[in-house]
Amino acid sequence: MVDIYATHPRYFNAVDCIIFGYDIAGKELKLLLIKRSFEPALGQWSLAGGFVQEGESLDDAACRILCTLTGLSDLYLEQLYTYGETYRDPGARVISTAYFALIGIHELDPEIQKNNGAQWRSLSNLPDLIFDHSTMVDRALLDLVETARIRPVGFELLPEKFTLVQLQNLYEAIYQKPIDKRNFRKKILSMNLIEKQQDKERETSKKGAWYYRFNEEKYTELARNGFFFNLAVS
Amino acid sequence: MVDIYATHPRYFNAVDCIIFGYDIAGKELKLLLIKRSFEPALGQWSLAGGFVQEGESLDDAACRILCTLTGLSDLYLEQLYTYGETYRDPGARVISTAYFALIGIHELDPEIQKNNGAQWRSLSNLPDLIFDHSTMVDRALLDLVETARIRPVGFELLPEKFTLVQLQNLYEAIYQKPIDKRNFRKKILSMNLIEKQQDKERETSKKGAWYYRFNEEKYTELARNGFFFNLAVS
DNA sequence: CAAAAAAGTGTACTAATTACATTTAAAAAA
DNA sequence: TTTTTTAAATGTAATTAGTACACTTTTTTG
Secondary structure, eight states, X not given: OOOXXXXXXXXXXXXXXXXXXXXXXXXXXXXXXXXXXXXXXXXXXXXXXXXXXXXXXXXXXXXXXXXXXXXXXXXXXEEEEEEOOTTSSTTSOEEEEEEEEEOOGGGSOHXXXXXXXXXXXXXXXXXXXXXXXXXXXXXXXXXXXXXXXXXXXXXXXXXXXXXXXXXXXXXHHHHTSXXXXXXXXXXXXXXXXXXXXXXXXXXXXXXOEEEEEEOHHHHHHHHHTTOOOOOXXX | OOOTTTTSOOBEEEEEEEEEEEETTTTEEEEEEEEOOSSXXXXXXXXXXXXXXXXXXXXXXXXXXXXXXXXXXXXXXXXXXXXXXXXXXTTSOEEEEEEEEEOOGGGSOHHHHHHTTEEEEEGGGOOOBSTTHHHHHHHHHHHHHHHHHHSOOGGGGSOSEEEHHHHHHHHHHHHTSOOOHHHHHHHHHHTXXXXXXXXXXXXXXXXXXXXXXXXXXXXXXXXHTTOOOOOOOO
């Protein structure tokens, strides 16, 4: 019997993470980028990435890279797309699978960031990235807009307790357009997915704004019964 | 300088195609499957797949496999997901990228099918598939439902000229639920994407049904101006 | 010429979306 | 203590989109 495998070439496989965060004060989306400390492309900016190791699945690799960089686990992480152009990495043929992560900036230890050469960069002012990483970011952005509309992933970018104003600002940052305040509130509240807390956020306003909390169990329950999250707004 | 690549393992990379077709007469979706003529899993059913060759991108590989099998080019083909579990293929570590293809069954030469051990199989009655291919099919099906709703890909599964009844049957097959005839027609016609032809289809009815044709240029034009295809129906 | 079979058609009702301006609460300043 | 300032909170009317629903037309066949 012939070994059908042996006759075929093998390639390096990598994983790259597009890590989104949201700056509540600045009301803008951010990307966690790495200043490379190794060749090729030393000193240039790139996504957080790495090679898939022996005995490690693609998902495992993405998790490992994300955890190593952030020190966090249980983050929102989802496979996005696999980039397999032959010369996308000039150093060797590397097939890279991009993953899409959402994390709350506030959760991230600034120490760990520094140690890894990681930095939050505004989406509106990104540096050039190595290889095809800018393409990856473009695709991730399109995906973020779509996903945020049809699934309640926005909450991954906010602290557990957030105000309606903060939530609206986040969606305005994602959609890149203003949203009518009353319509937004009417819609999100009518879904019964977020619950008003007893306390208020008092940093940004004298009056203070009520905190809300996303009830994930409720969402799971509703989704099981045919509910579709949809936050398409004017 | 150290070669950072050399220290990492390499893997086989493959491509698998989930090829959907639509049987107009039987009003059901079909999958093009292969009866394997080689080890491992000789004699079992699988998706059309193959290894990514030297100097060939992932997209190229998917195209090649699809073209070889069908003798057709310019088909609807889109990357779906990459499967990277360590032991998904018992013979070796193979990372496989699944692609999603739509073709009109009528376009396919039955000769070529036979030569490749390919067969159209009803979605409602699929055989067991090797490895994780059933998982791939499940994901592709979910994707098909979603994509068909928000993009005009249904037409890829029909001949150039089709009747409104055929189009509705197709959507009923995709959504797996009945659609109101008048509402469906009102909606699809109001988009101004399909154009009534001068002739009728006369096989299935005494009265005959008007042929329509999808105008792709018109869709591109409208989409550029902010139009969103959406065929969500009761 | 009557029956059968499938294609084609319109309207009234309900739900969802949109546009839009004032009041409330609390702190800070006068 | 009163006034000013700042941001949060709130409701309604008009429009648009979605849904439910049944009969007529055309043509072939018996």
